[in-house]
Amino acid sequence: xxxxxxxxxxxxxxxxxxxxxxxxxxxxxxxxxxxxxxxxxxxxxxxxxxxxxxxxxxxxxxxxxxxxxxxxxxxxxxxxxxxxxxxxxxxxxxxxxxxxxxxxxxxxxxxxxxxxxxxxxxxxxxxxxxxxxxxxxxxxxxxxxxxxxxxxxxxxxxxxxxxxxxxxxxxxxxxxxxxxxxxxxxxxxxxxxxxxxxxxxxxxxxxxxxxxxxxxxxxxxxxxxxxxxxxxxxxxxxxxxxxxxxxxxxxxxxxxxxxxxxxxxxxxxxxxxxxxxxxxxxxxxxxxxxxxxxxxxxxxxxx
Amino acid sequence: xxxxxxxxxxxxxxxxxxxxxxxxxxxxxxxxxxxxxxxxxxxxxxxxxxxxxxxxxxxxxxxxxxxxxxxxxxxxxxxxxxxxxxxxxxxxxxxxxxxxxxxxxxxxxxxxxxxxxxxxxxxxxxxxxxxxxxxxxxxxxxxxxxxxxxxxxxxxxxxxxxxxxxxxxxxxxxxxxxxxxxxxxxxxxxxxxxxxxxxxxxxxxxxxxxxxxxxxxxxxxxxxxxxxxxxxxxxxxxxxxxxxxxxxxxxxxxxxxxxxxxxxxxxxxxxxxxxxxxxxxxxxxxxxxxxxxxxxxxxxxxx
DNA sequence: ATCTTTGTATCAGAAAAATAATAGTTATGC
DNA sequence: GCATAACTATTATTTTTCTGATACAAAGAT
Numbered sequence: 001x002x003x004x005x006x007x008x009x010x011x012x013x014x015x016x017x018x019x020x021x022x023x024x025x026x027x028x029x030x031x032x033x034x035x036x037x038x039x040x041x042x043x044x045x046x047x048x049x050x051x052x053x054x055x056x057x058x059x060x061x062x063x064x065x066x067x068x069x070x071x072x073x074x075x076x077x078x079x080x081x082x083x084x085x086x087x088x089x090x091x092x093x094x095x096x097x098x099x100x101x102x103x104x105x106x107x108x109x110x111x112x113x114x115x116x117x118x119x120x121x122x123x124x125x126x127x128x129x130x131x132x133x134x135x136x137x138x139x140x141x142x143x144x145x146x147x148x149x150x151x152x153x154x155x156x157x158x159x160x161x162x163x164x165x166x167x168x169x170x171x172x173x174x175x176x177x178x179x180x181x182x183x184x185x186x187x188x189x190x191x192x193x194x195x196x197x198x199x200x201x202x203x204x205x206x207x208x209x210x211x212x213x214x215x216x217x218x219x220x221x222x223x224x225x226x227x228x229x230x231x232x233x234x235x236x237x238x239x240x241x242x243x244x245x246x247x248x249x250x251x252x253x254x255x256x257x258x259x260x261x262x263x264x265x266x267x268x269x270x271x272x273x274x275x276x277x278x279x280x281x282x283x284x285x286x287x288x289x290x291x292x293x294x295x296x297x298x299x300x301x302x303x
Numbered sequence: 304x305x306x307x308x309x310x311x312x313x314x315x316x317x318x319x320x321x322x323x324x325x326x327x328x329x330x331x332x333x334x335x336x337x338x339x340x341x342x343x344x345x346x347x348x349x350x351x352x353x354x355x356x357x358x359x360x361x362x363x364x365x366x367x368x369x370x371x372x373x374x375x376x377x378x379x380x381x382x383x384x385x386x387x388x389x390x391x392x393x394x395x396x397x398x399x400x401x402x403x404x405x406x407x408x409x410x411x412x413x414x415x416x417x418x419x420x421x422x423x424x425x426x427x428x429x430x431x432x433x434x435x436x437x438x439x440x441x442x443x444x445x446x447x448x449x450x451x452x453x454x455x456x457x458x459x460x461x462x463x464x465x466x467x468x469x470x471x472x473x474x475x476x477x478x479x480x481x482x483x484x485x486x487x488x489x490x491x492x493x494x495x496x497x498x499x500x501x502x503x504x505x506x507x508x509x510x511x512x513x514x515x516x517x518x519x520x521x522x523x524x525x526x527x528x529x530x531x532x533x534x535x536x537x538x539x540x541x542x543x544x545x546x547x548x549x550x551x552x553x554x555x556x557x558x559x560x561x562x563x564x565x566x567x568x569x570x571x572x573x574x575x576x577x578x579x580x581x582x583x584x585x586x587x588x589x590x591x592x593x594x595x596x597x598x599x600x601x602x603x604x605x606x
Numbered sequence: 607a608t609c610t611t612t613g614t615a616t617c618a619g620a621a622a623a624a625t626a627a628t629a630g631t632t633a634t635g636c
Numbered sequence: 637g638c639a640t641a642a643c644t645a646t647t648a649t650t651t652t653t654c655t656g657a658t659a660c661a662a663a664g665a666t
Binding site: 002003004005006008009028044045046047059060061062063064065066067068069070072073074076077080081083084085086135136137278280281282 | 305306307308309311312331347348349350362363364365366367368369370371372373375376377379380383384386387388389438439440581583584585
């Protein structure tokens with residue numbers, strides 16, 4: 001036998017009002033009902049939760065502990081009650097979006113404060129994001145990978161190229177002729193000797209680019225591991241070293257001459273970026289606004 | 304009319320099992336009962352939460368949102384159900400203790416991992432801590448201030464002196480004769496010219512010490528504001544500058560000669576430190592263990 | 607096509623819970 | 637010290653909720 005969650009609502013009200021009759025009024029139930037709820041809860045727990053002083057219910061030790069344990073989740077459920085009631089007027093929506101950290105920083109960060117709805121950004125791995133999107137834990141994802149869930153649609157909105165960049169102080173006078181002249185193997189050996197930047201989670205870019213263009217797994221370790229790609233770009237700016245990154249993240253630094261684009265690979269490696277949403281999402285308008293922000297940013301920067 | 308929290312339990316189970324009959328089995332209620340709960344909830348919300356596909360209840364958009372909204376608090380309440388059931392064997396206790404950050408770092412930090420119970424440390428202001436202790440949000444506080452709550456007991460266990468210290472590189476050859484010779488006003492003027500360290504929340508120490516000894520409010524600002532007193536001590540170590548701190552926090556640095564004790568004031572300012580607990584606490588044994596750790600630390604260091 | 611399995615909805619009756627009325631208890635005011 | 641106010645517990649009755657039985661619907665097996 002399990003307890004009834006309504007007992008907890010009653011318990012909380014008794015704790016807060018201090019009397020059974022006040023509780024009855026607050027919850028719009030009868031005073032004996034309150035008494036019964038409390039007795040059931042105490043019987044279930046196996047100990048008194050209140051000392052019955054004549055004018056006031058005084059919580060016992062156990063009562064205090066129980067109260068503090070249940071208060072927060074109970075409030076959350078009761079707020080759900082408001083939220084999901086038919087008469088509750090449509091309020092500020094809350095949208096959850098999954099994307100990689102860099103994409104967020106690059107596109108959305110500057111607009112967060114001005115959005116007419118609440119926004120929750122979640123970071124994570126793309127396959128997990130797809131599952132979360134399908135389950136309603138996320139409302140949109142920005143991803144280079146399409147999944148195969150029935151209920152999801154993917155809408156391409158841009159492309160990213162994964163490219164080799166270098167800090168502007170890097171000496172590439174030796175490297176460029178090799179790359180342009182098709183001396184790929186010599187270029188590879190040159191690159192192995194250089195300073196490399198990478199991120200913990202993002203060695204994938206380096207590995208894939210290397211394998212695609214040099215037909216081998218990279219057999220050297222990056223010299224600097226930093227938290228994210230934006231950090232790489234800041235570290236490289238007006239500095240020395242190489243890295244493999246998505247091009248859209250470094251347009252500004254490229255334009256400012258702080259870093260230089262070295263090579264796009266023998267055949268450019270291009271990912272399509274998709275908005276992923278549920279077919280029957282109820283946040284269509286809000287998501288369209290978000291998509292517009294992305295598209296504007298891309299138009300502005302990628303000309 | 305408000306909704307019944309039991310509906311949520313049922314809703315969650317339907318969401319997770321996918322059918323009403325499986326839910327009925329899981330919750331030990333009848334299948335029509337499940338059907339009824341769901342209908343009530345949907346009527347209350349004003350929209351369908353599941354599409355009735357022949358073999359499976361498929362959550363709608365709203366259903367998914369509701370599920371994600373209530374899942375976590377519901378789990379918490381259900382864990383309370385385990386926890387507060389009479390047959391639940393006494394498990395690892397969880398003790399909440401309030402004290403200032405420095406006291407925690409100084410005494411308990413090194414022992415946390417080896418305690419046979421769970422420990423939650425909360426920081427805050429002493430009057431609020433007293434209220435929280437009385438309400439059962441905390442089980443013990445370590446404080447220099449006694450409150451007047453009926454239900455609380457305060458047990459003195461040590462004293463702290465608030466003293467003037469200086470980094471070992473500080474030149475105090477000019478200052479010491481003034482202090483020893485009773486030239487308090489000249490000492491005061493000398494001190495005003497020096498480098499001072501303080502914490503954001505802890506200007507109280509400086510203010511009180513200054514008022515007590517110099518009969519005026521300090522009319523200068525500290526040069527460095529750092530996050531806590533431990534930082535002050537690390538900053539001063541083998542360095543230059545002054546600060547007002549509780550003596551017990553700097554015994555090690557004093558013994559190592561990294562800082563020096565300059566002055567205890569014309570009449571030493573001494574606080575008694577108390578353990579505050581509720582009279583009828585159910586964690587007597589656990590709290591005694593904690594107290595022992597404190598007392599041992601003090602005995603070891605303050606000889 | 608037909609049968610079986612798996613599932614949902616409906617209904618009358620059974621069980622449980624909530625209620626109103628009321629009795630009992632203790633502080634407080636006069 | 638008694639009347640009153642404020643509150644809780646108990647009881648008989650009403651109301652709500654839950655259940656077993658059963659009808660119905662769709663998918664899969666034969």
